[in-house]
Amino acid sequence: MLPFLFPKHRFTIHFFLLGLLVAFPGTSIAKVTKEANSKQPVISKKFPDSGKWARGRLLVMPRAGVAAQSIDKVDGIKSRHKLKKLNAYIYELPDGVDEVKFMNKLRKDHRFKFVELDRLIEPGQTITDPALGNSWALPKIGAPAAWDIAAGDSITIAILDTGVDSNHPDLAANMVSGWNMYDNNADSSDIFGHGTKVAGAAAAAANNGQGSAGVAWSARIMPVRISRPDGMAYISTMAQAIRWAADNGAQVANISYGGADSATIHNAANYMRSKGGVVVMSAGNSGTLLNSPPTDAVIVASATGSNDARASWSTYGPLVDVAAPGASIYTTTNGGGYGYVSGTSFSSPITAATIALMLSANPDLAPTDIDELLTSTAIDLGEPGFDQYYGHGRINAARAVEAAYTKISADNIPPEISIASPTGGQISGDVPVDVNYFDNKGVVRVELRIDEQSVITDTDAPFAFMLDTTQLNEGEHTITAHAFDAAGNQGSSAPVIVTVKNSDKSDDPVADPVLPEITEFNLTDGMKVRRNQAVIARASEATVEMALSINGSIVASSTSTSLGYRWRSWDDAPRGTWFTVTVEASDAEGNTISKTVNVSN
Numbered sequence: 365m366l367p368f369l370f371p372k373h374r375f376t377i378h379f380f381l382l383g384l385l386v387a388f389p390g391t392s393i394a395k396v397t398k399e400a401n402s403k404q405p406v407i408s409k410k411f412p413d414s415g416k417w418a419r420g421r422l423l424v425m426p427r428a429g430v431a432a433q434s435i436d437k438v439d440g441i442k443s444r445h446k447l448k449k450l451n452a453y454i455y456e457l458p459d460g461v462d463e464v465k466f467m468n469k470l471r472k473d474h475r476f477k478f479v480e481l482d483r484l485i486e487p488g489q490t491i492t493d494p495a496l497g498n499s500w501a502l503p504k505i506g507a508p509a510a511w512d513i514a515a516g517d518s519i520t521i522a523i524l525d526t527g528v529d530s531n532h533p534d535l536a537a538n539m540v541s542g543w544n545m546y547d548n549n550a551d552s553s554d555i556f557g558h559g560t561k562v563a564g565a566a567a568a569a570a571n572n573g574q575g576s577a578g579v580a581w582s583a584r585i586m587p588v589r590i591s592r593p594d595g596m597a598y599i600s601t602m603a604q605a606i607r608w609a610a611d612n613g614a615q616v617a618n619i620s621y622g623g624a625d626s627a628t629i630h631n632a633a634n635y636m637r638s639k640g641g642v643v644v645m646s647a648g649n650s651g652t653l654l655n656s657p658p659t660d661a662v663i664v665a666s667a668t669g670s671n672d673a674r675a676s677w678s679t680y681g682p683l684v685d686v687a688a689p690g691a692s693i694y695t696t697t698n699g700g701g702y703g704y705v706s707g708t709s710f711s712s713p714i715t716a717a718t719i720a721l722m723l724s725a726n727p728d729l730a731p732t733d734i735d736e737l738l739t740s741t742a743i744d745l746g747e748p749g750f751d752q753y754y755g756h757g758r759i760n761a762a763r764a765v766e767a768a769y770t771k772i773s774a775d776n777i778p779p780e781i782s783i784a785s786p787t788g789g790q791i792s793g794d795v796p797v798d799v800n801y802f803d804n805k806g807v808v809r810v811e812l813r814i815d816e817q818s819v820i821t822d823t824d825a826p827f828a829f830m831l832d833t834t835q836l837n838e839g840e841h842t843i844t845a846h847a848f849d850a851a852g853n854q855g856s857s858a859p860v861i862v863t864v865k866n867s868d869k870s871d872d873p874v875a876d877p878v879l880p881e882i883t884e885f886n887l888t889d890g891m892k893v894r895r896n897q898a899v900i901a902r903a904s905e906a907t908v909e910m911a912l913s914i915n916g917s918i919v920a921s922s923t924s925t926s927l928g929y930r931w932r933s934w935d936d937a938p939r940g941t942w943f944t945v946t947v948e949a950s951d952a953e954g955n956t957i958s959k960t961v962n963v964s965n
Contacts, residue, residue: 417481418598420459422467423628425452425477427796427830428822429812434475440466447600449607450635451824452628454482454600471905474796477828478627482600485621487526487558487591487709499576500670501689501714506762507579507721513765514724516583521566521720522609522617523713524602525559526595527552528587529698532560534568534576535585542587543612545605546597552587556595557698559587561705562620564696566713567720575702576694579717579761583724586614590621599626606632606643615641615723618716620709622648624664624683625656633661634825637731638808638850644716646708648679653752656683657928658898660886661825663719663735666754667691667711672745674753678708682928684755685735686742688714718761722768729768730775730805730850737767739896750896750930779803779847779855781810782888784959785881786843792866797829799857800888800961803849811846826884833864840864880907880949882959887945889961899929903949911948933965941965 426435435453436444443456457466463481470479502508520540530539530553542552554560563585568574570581588605590597602619606629609617617636623629624645633643647666648654667678667690674680675691690711697703719734729737741764742757750756784798801807810827812820814836820829831843841864845857881904887893903910903925910927912920914936920929933943941964948958 416484417463418484418600419463420457420461421482422455422457422463422470422479423447423452423482423600424455424470424479425627425631425824426475427477427828428824429820429830429832430475431832438470438473440469448604449611450603450628450632452603452631468905474794475830477826480599480627482598483623483626484596484598485602485623487556487595487597487621499694501693502577502579504670504672504689505579505714505718505758506760509762510718510721510765513769514721515570516567516580516717516720516724518727519580519616519720519724520584520586520614521580521713521716522586522588522605522614523559523563523566524588524590524605524609524617524619525562525621526556526591527554527559527589528563528585529554529560529696529700530587532564532696532698532700534572534574534696534702535560535563537569537572538567538581538583538585540584540586542589543605543608544589545601545608546589546591552589554698555589555593556591558591558595558620558709559589560698561695561703562618562709562713563587565693565710566618566717568696576696578695579714580720580724583717583720586612590619597621599623599628603628603632607635610636610639610641616716616719617641617643618713619643619645620707620712621646622679624659624662625654630659630661630826631824637661637806638823638825640731640850642719642731642734644712644719646712647681647684649677649707649709650679651677652679654679654681654683656681657900657902657926658682658685658930659900660735660898663715663738664755665690665708665711665715665759667706667708668745668754668758672743672758674746675706678711678753680753682752682930684752686715686739686756687711687745687754687758688718689758690714715759718759718764721761721765725765725769726771729771732803732805733768733771736894737771738764741767749932749935756896775805775849775851776853777804778853779807779849780888780891781807781845781847781855781857783843783845783857783860784885786860786862788861790863790865791833792864793833795831795833797831797843797845798883799827799829799845799847800885801827801847801855802886802888802891803847803853803855805849805851807847808850809848811848813844813846814841816842816844834866836864838864838867879955880904880951880957882947882949882957885947885959885961887961887963889963891961891963893931893933893963893965895932895934895965897931897933899931899945901927901947906951907949908952909950913946913948914943916944937965939965
C-alpha cells in the first residue's frame with residue numbers, strides 16, 4: 365500500500381470509530397426479544413414462508429430468433445407482458461391452472477431458454493442477537509487499512525430493498541436519486557425498515573459526528589424499492605430493478621433477499637455485468653442447505669460471527685461464493701436511529717461495499733476481475749479451499765482493495781465459443797442452436813451466422829438461438845457462432861456443416877421427444893479453467909440423473925436436471941495440465957447422452 369498518496373483517507377476514524385459506535389449518546393439499540401438470554405439468536409418470523417409464488421403467472425425467456433408471434437401462440441396462456449427492459453415475459457395463466465405443472469410442460473418447449481415461477485421472496489429476516497457488542501466487523505475485514513487506499517469515492521451502490529430513509533443523518537450526505545420499482549414512482553422511502561439497515565451497513569457516512577460508519581462510507585447510495593408494503597418482493601420486480609440500476613449508473617447492486625438461484629435474476633445480473641457492474645445477494649437465513657449449482661452471474665454471501673465461525677442460521681450450499689460478517693452489525697435504522705442487527709442481509713451489503721472500495725481504487729476492474737480478486741484474497745475458513753459454508757472464505761477488504769489497486773486490467777484476450785448443438789447432419793423446421801462460451805472478462809453478445817452472414821444476435825445470457833430453417837435454401841450450409849466481449853475482442857467457433865431439408869419430411873426419422881438433452885455446459889473445448897472453477901451443467905426435463913467426470917473419475921452427480929461443482933484444478937495437478945471433462949445425462953429409460961471437452965488449468 366502507498367498510504368502517503370491518499371492523505372484524505374488517513375484520519376482519526378481509525379482510532380476513535382469503535383468507541384464512537386458504542387458510546388455515542390442518544391443512539392438506540394434494536395429491541396431484544398424475551399429469549400435474549402438464550403445462547404442462540406432468535407429469528408423473528410414476521411412474514412409468510414418465502415416458498416410462495418405469484419399465482420396465475422410464469423416467467424419465461426425465449427431463445428434469440430424466436431418470432432414474437434410464436435411467443436404468443438402458446439396453448440393454455442391467457443396473455444403475456446414483457447418485463448421492462450428485459451427480454452423476458454410474464455405469462456398470465458387462466459384461473460385454476462396449476463403453475464408448477466404448466467411450468468414443467470413449457471420447459472420441454474425448445475423455444476424457451478428458461479421457464480420459472482415468479483417466486484415471492486421475503487427480505488433476510490432481522491435476527492435479534494443477545495451478544496450486543498461493539499462494531500467488530502470493520503476491523504475484522506481490514507476496512508481501516510483499505511481506507512488508506514479508497515473509501516468508495518465516485519462509486520454508486522444500488523440498495524434493492526424496502527426503500528431507504530434518505531433523511532437519516534448518517535445516510536443523507538451519500539444519497540442519490542432512486543426509484544420505486546414496485547409502485548413505479550420516485551418515492552423510494554423505506555416502507556418497512558429493512559432497507560435503511562442494509563444501506564447503513566454498506567455506506568453510512570463517517571467523520572460526521574454521527575453514530576455509525578459503513579464499509580464504503582464515501583460511496584453513493586441509490587435506493588431502489590422492490591418490496592410490497594409487507595417487505596416481500598417478487599423475482600420479476602427484482603430483475604427489473606437490477607436492470608434499472610445498471611442503466612442509471614450503479615456499479616454495484618445489493619439485494620438482501622433470497623433468489624440467487626433464479627434464472628430471471630441471472631439474466632438481469634448478466635446484463636449488469638455486461639455494463640461493468642456486479643450484483644451481490646444474501647445466501648439466506650434458513651440455516652439449511654440450498655442445493656443449487658454455482659453461478660457466475662451473482663456473488664452470494666453467507667454470514668459469520670466475530671469468531672469467524674459460520675452463523676448457525678446462515679444458509680449454505682454450492683451457491684455461496686464468500687462469507688462476510690453478519691452477526692451483531694451496528695447500523696442505521698428507519699427514523700434516524702441506530703441498532704444492532706444480524707442476518708445475511710448484512711453480510712451481503714458488507715460484501716457489496718468491499719467491492720465498491722475495490723472499484724474506487726481501480727475503476728477499470730471488470731466483473732471477472734472483481735470475482736477473482738474478492739475470492740483469492742479472502743481468508744480461507746472451514747475446510748481447505750472452497751466449501752459450501754464459507755465459499756472461498758471470509759472477505760478481507762484490505763487485501764482485496766490492495767490487489768485491486770495494483771491490478772492492470774487491459775483486455776486483449778478474445779472469447780472462446782463452440783457450438784454444442786446441432787453437431788451436423790440433416791436439419792429441418794425450427795432448430796435449437798446451443799453454444800458453450802467463456803471469456804476472461806465476460807461475453808456481452810453472440811452472433812449466429814449462416815454461410816458467414818449474420819442471421820441472429822443474442823445479447824441476453826445465457827445465449828441460445830432458434831434457427832428457422834424454412835428461411836434457408838435447401839441443401840448444405842455452414843453454421844458458425846461468434847462471441848464478443850466488452851472490449852470488442854471476438855472469438856469464433858469451429859464451423860458446423862448441416863444439410864437443410866424441408867421439402868420432404870415424411871422420410872425423416874422421428875426423434876423420441878423425451879430423450880435427455882444437455883442444454884448447458886459452461887466448459888468449452890480448449891479453454892483454460894480458473895483456479896476455483898465453477899462447473900455448471902443443465903439438462904432437459906426428461907433427465908433423472910446427471911454425472912460429471914474428470915479424467916474418467918466421477919466427481920459429482922445429481923438426481924435433478926442441474927449439476928454444479930467447484931473444481932480446484934490447481935490442487936489436482938500442476939498448472940498447464942490438460943484434463944478430459946465429461947458431463948452425462950440419463951433418463952428413466954436408461955437413454956444417455958454425454959458431452960466431453962478438453963481443458964487446461
